[in-house]
Amino acid sequence: METQVYSVHDIYPHIRIVMGMVIGLGVTRLLSGVARIVQHPTQYRLYAIHLAWVASVLLMLVHFWWWEFGLYEVSHWTFGKYLFIIGYAIVLFLLSALLFPDSMHGYESYRDFFYARRAWFFGLLAATYVFDVVDTLLKGEAHFARFGNEYMIRTPIFVIACLLAIVVKSPRYHASLVVLTLVYQVWWILRLFDTLE
Secondary structure, three states, X not given: OOOOOOXXXXXXXXXXXXXXXXXXXXXXXXXXXXXXXXXOOOOOEOOHHHHHHHHHHHHHHHHHHHHHHHHHHOOOOOHHHHHHHHHHHHHHHHHHHHHOOOOOOOOOEHHHHHHHOHHHHHHHHHHHHHHHHHHHHHOOHHHHHOOHHHHHHHHHHHHHHHHHHHHOOOXXXXXXXXXXXXXXXXXXXXXXXXXXX
């Protein structure tokens, strides 16, 4: 029986299609939620921190699709690596679903829902930072080294900030965290991901 040998140029587009479907579901979830707010602005009271997280997660999804082009350089694919990448995309989708649930039954506002589900949301958000380290290592040592010491300092800081957000209900803390996250995301993208290399 002959074994078929596939090149990375055959495998990666296949993986990217599945990854794109999951990320597309997340983007669709967020955009549908925003559209629902536009269509029925008085149905549930809006909450600025919730909306800021919507913007942050949308940026994460779009950025994820952009930076995962780097997987094109992975020369040896295994089912485990494939599952990991799809798992990472699923976690990002779940963040979207936690911002705009299927039903808001039992909640008067997005504020109530956000704080009631913050353990899930920030637990998954913390997981994305850990997943990102593994994802970066998958792309090779040179890729990992490109981010320098800043990467290894910022990752545990964001993980700890997310874990604190699970137990802290202070709107001031949550507002500070989402503003810091959004500003840092934009700064990180412009410095290191503006152009694909």
